Amino acid sequence: MLMEKITAIQVLDVPVHPYSMDAAVQYLDDKIQEQKHSFVVTANAEIIMMCQDDAEYKNILTNVADLVLPDGAGTVWAGRQLGYAVPERVAGFDLFNRLLNLAAEKGYRVFFFGASPGIAEAAKKKAESLYSGVTVVGCRDGYFKDSDNKSIIDAINNSGAQILFIALGAPKQEKWLQTHLQELKPYITMGIGGSFDVLAGKMERAPLWMQKYSLEWLFRLYKQPSRFTRMLALPKFVIKVICSK
Secondary structure (H helix, E strand, C coil), X not given: CCCCCCCCEEECCEEECCCCHHHHHHHHHHHHHHCCCEEEEEECHHHHHHHHHCHHHHHHHHHHCCEEEECCHHHHHHXXXXXXXXXXCCCHHHHHHHHHHHHHHHCCEEEEEECCCCHHHHHHHHHHHHCCCCEEEEEECCCCCHHHHHHXXXXXXXXXXXXXXXXXXXXXXXXXXXXXXCCCCCCEEEECCCHHHHHCCCCCCCCXXXXXXXXXXXXXXXXCHHHHHHHCXXXXXXXXXXXXX
C-alpha cells in the first residue's frame, strides 16, 4: 500500500513536510517503485533563511521540490513553536545513508555527483564497505563549467541510476537540479551538501552527544571558524520565527 503524502507546514513561508525518517524513506521507496520523480530538499534553518533573501531559491522549495524535509533542530523547533506536530529531525546525512542502505537492499542504482576531485570515489568505496551490495554506477566531481552540463547529464542518465545524490552545497545544488530536472532520468534527486566528504572521512561529523543536544552547529563552527558569518543566520532565524507567531 502506497503512502499518502503528508501536507506541508509553513516555516517562514517555506513549506516543510513533517515526516519522520522512516516515513520519508518509505515515501521515497514508493516513488521509485511507482517510477515517479521526487526532488528532495533537506531544509535546515540556514536554508530557510536563504529563502528569505533569494526569491529564486524560495520558488524552488515552494513550487519545484516534491519533498522538503526538516533537517536540523532549528527547523523542528520552529515547526513546533508555530504549533505544528513535527515528529523528528530528518538530517540530510542520515537520510543519505538510509537511502544507500535501501538501495543495497532493493538493488537500486545510485550516482554520486559533486564535491572535490576524488571525494565522490572515496565516498563510493566507503558506501560499498558499509552497505553490502550497494551499486554506485557513477561518480563525477563538482568542478565543472556550464559547457560540461550536457556530458554530466548524459553520464547520469546513461548509467541507469535511479537515485542521484548531488553535493554542490546549497543553494547551488538545488538550482542546478531545478535547471536540469526535466532532462534527468533518476527517480530520486537530492542535494546533500558535504555528505560525500563526511562519508569519505574527509570531514568529521559532530559526536552523537552533540547531535542529541542540537549542538552540531557549534561543532561545525569549531571545525570551520570561517562559517561564523553564515552561522549568524541562526539567531536571526529564531527571532523571525518568534515574531511570525
